Amino acid sequence: MTQAFQKIYTKLENITKATCTIKAEGVANEEMALVDGRPAQVVKINRDMVTLQIFPGTQGIATNSEVVFTGKPPSIKVGDELRGRFFDSYGKPIDGGAEVDGEEVPIGGPSVNPVRRKQPSELIATGIAGIDLNNTLVTGQKIPFFADPDQPYNAVMADVALRADADIIILGGMGMSNDDYLYFKSVFENAGALDRIICYMNTTDNPPVERLLVPDSCLTAAEYFAEKRNMKVLVLLTDMTLYADALSIVSNRMDQIPSKDSMPGSLYSELAKLYEKAVQLPDGGSITLVAVTTLNGGDITHAIPDNTGYITEGQLFLRRDTEIGKIIVDPFRSLSRLKQLVIGEVTREDHPQVMNACVRLYADAANAKTKLDNGFDLSDYDERCLKYARGYSEKLLAIDVNVEIDKMLDTGWELFAEHFTVEEVGIKHELVDKYWKKA
Amino acid sequence: MSVNTELKKTTGKVVGIVSNLVSVEVDGPVGQNEIAYINLDGTKLMAEVIKITGDIASVQVFESTRGLRTGCLVEFEGHMLEVELGPGMLSRNYDGLQNNLDAMEGTFLKRGDYTERVDKSVKWDFTPIAKVGDSVSSASWLGEVKEGWIPHKIMVPFKLKGEYKITSIADAGSYTVDEVIATLESSNGEKVDVSMMMRWPVKVGVTEFKHKPRPFRQMETGVRAIDTLNPIMEGGTGFIPGPFGAGKTVLQHAISKNADADLIIIVACGERANEVVEIFTDFPELIDPRTGRSLMERTIIICNTSNMPVAAREASVYTGMSVAEYYRTMGLKVLLLADSTSRWAQALREMSNRMEELPGPDAFPMDLSAIVANFYSRAGYVELNNGKSGSITFLGTVSPAGGNLKEPVTESTKKAARCFYALQQERADAKRYPSINPIDSYSKYLEYDEVIENLDKTVEPGWVKKVDRLRNYLLRGQEVMDQINILGDDGVPLEYHIRFNKSEVIDFIVLQQDAFDKIDASCPMNRQQYIVNQVMHICESDFAFDKYEEVGPYFKKIINLMRQMNYQEFQNDKYKELEKELNEFVATRTVAQEAV
């Protein structure tokens, strides 16, 4: 263990937009320091030249500014006192309360040994059919909402968080508007859930680079509750696009060669390091990670959503359905890869087939709609598909629907019977015999 | 066993750190790709030399470099990154550097926790194959142990060059892997002790075989869209590109469960940990139909998930390949799967950028193509020096940025791999799984005469031609679909609707396959043949309809019946019942057989 002694320097050799360089000895990689009182971190060491990234930026830093090394990597305090508290990116209270005094642990620590993980198998019910029926969530899963900035993703996420039966909810805000921050606070307060909430917040009022610390802080706190206390922890990270933007700002200032969309070549690894903290542990503790990745005009080929999709276990795609004028969870672009572990096993046996048939018929409806838009006559089947699609959107996909999964399945069978023949639906005979709603 | 332990090791000290790229000032000779250990307050961090300039060696550290300081001492090992090869690797879960994950303590991975790679305490029942006086060379089989159900050959270390005579060999009995089981003597009298374990540098291909003929025998995967349409051969190579969520991993897992191989090595390279958990949760429970044993007993997992250190990710694919080569040299049929090779390429990119090399397209290293080609070329079907054969069939996934196949990793891989299984977003969105695009995908092996000949022999005479006709129906279906979309349902002849629906039958019954259904998940070749013949019968029949509106519902019913059949045990009562119903229903509208 390194002794936490402090070294103080006052002669800066070099200052750029985001970094400064000084001559110093015995400094450790990734160690935290204060430069003129501002938090900074060692990002490069070349013999006795040490380069520090200053989180709030370098405006006003002078060559004689005081540099104090802390001898420690970035850390937060963890413990039960975290419950109900709100912090900034560095773990300083912003709720007027006292500093917490728990065990100090470095953030961004090592990952769980894959063979010590357990296969996730516990369903998280949200009441939203676009999620529970089509894209069932499981504890230990990591999944983002893909949404355009004008969609109510934070509200949906708050709903999911409160309905999910989690012991602890940790909210990480990155570049969040102050209004949204207050919204989350009041929603949690009104639900009487404050003692289950912990929050690390970087709002638009704070320097962007600071938000790089937020997800790691959230996840380190989550690991404490999941591993030490065997609790079910739900971590909410919003907005990961703004997190990635901060990464690109840093890498750009460090003169790294950008890859696609001006993002650093390490974007995949950086994001994976965070998302992979989602875990189901054998002793019942778990970390489930629900994030928000805002899109630019629905473009999921941009490097941020693209890399995210390659890392997470599915994505929940929000879209406005113009037919019914409501936000739905898009059944085509959304996916929960862990749903296989619970549907038809934990949920009713007909779940997989009903889910698939619903989506397939909705796809047929989309084809019919294209025909209609191109000015062609519709067949009787097309007409029925369109009617079905409307019912499906309204009764199941809309995010304001809040029902139990069995009810969702029943609704599915009702819609089938209302619009189609048994052959057209194409579900295994045994299930049809049992569940088909005879008119 | 003699190692040059007497030589003084080169040492050095850390002088620079940027992320996991560390500069070391050295006091002696160092080699490119040599392994070094950095001593950080007593914890040893493994690293590999990737560049040397004067007395500065740049090393990539296989661990987090947090807390590292200048002045930390470094020891160079005098060899490249090596695997340890011997009995006891089967059913193991290794990390990318061949550390045994199960042998590590604690919930979280710890830096510098390097485990024994091959268990040195287990005793194996050894039976000699060779005898004193036999002349042997590297990779000659000396004896055998039973590793699970695999006859694991104990071989002359691959590193030995030239001819040797066996001067002593152990009697049948139990030995640990580091006991001497044979002594060899070279023509100039040099003696070498051989144990059941050897070391091999992962980045060097094992070439202990007589020659590498073109692959000709099919490797069954149980996946119809592969086996029937674009089969891969034993010793063949293929790759599966596709956007996220298109089904690459599910497809690879399905193949790993059903493929007709002796040994499966799964390299989880920079992907999700939960996917590895799925393997080692499910595989011990699943039964390999060929041997009646649990699937885990023929599986080795090499796992460097996305949150594990990047440099070790690059090593993981080589570790997997070297282990595969070792088992191939025993005359086994090995299937190597890597998910995803793009993550490996990205690891190369991260390092290349940190070293400030001149970047190629999309900031990947300039020599990416060469690296990929070199790796794929290590797979193959080989005839061993003793006349036996062995093979490594390699299938890698590729994760193209933005799902766009015009990117360096896909393009480089396309030049190296012989089978191309393009997963398509639209098919995945429509839940038409596996989402292998039947038109764009290909198997170059179908151009080999010996392959055609062999398939005609093992499946049925004229099989490849028949599948060509099937493909043609698909193509024609696609064409008329485009027409219908432009001209409308009633703007095209009735015949177009029939053609389109015939291709839908092929799509739903042959191409689509439910990887999560107990029965449909795996389709043996004889069943595939049966299905293809049934489908072809329908495709090559003429149907009579009065108006186009009748066509869709009629074929939907056919599809529905045949799908039900796909969910049944082959040829059970229910299957036959459905088949009868199908035949009767088909007959209601058929006019006459189309000329073939």
Ligand SMILES: Nc1ncnc2c1ncn2[C@@H]1O[C@H](COP(=O)(O)OP(=O)(O)OP(=O)(O)O)[C@@H](O)[C@H]1O
């Ligand atoms: N053959 C199949 N049958 C049924 N569902 C499938 C099939 N293939 C894929 N899926 C569905 O698609 C999801 C994603 O598949 P998979 O994880 O294999 O994608 P991937 O291409 O590996 O994505 P990534 O690049 O992000 O790893 C699965 O979780 C499953 O829901």
Ligand SMILES: [Mg+2]
């Ligand atoms: Mg995958």
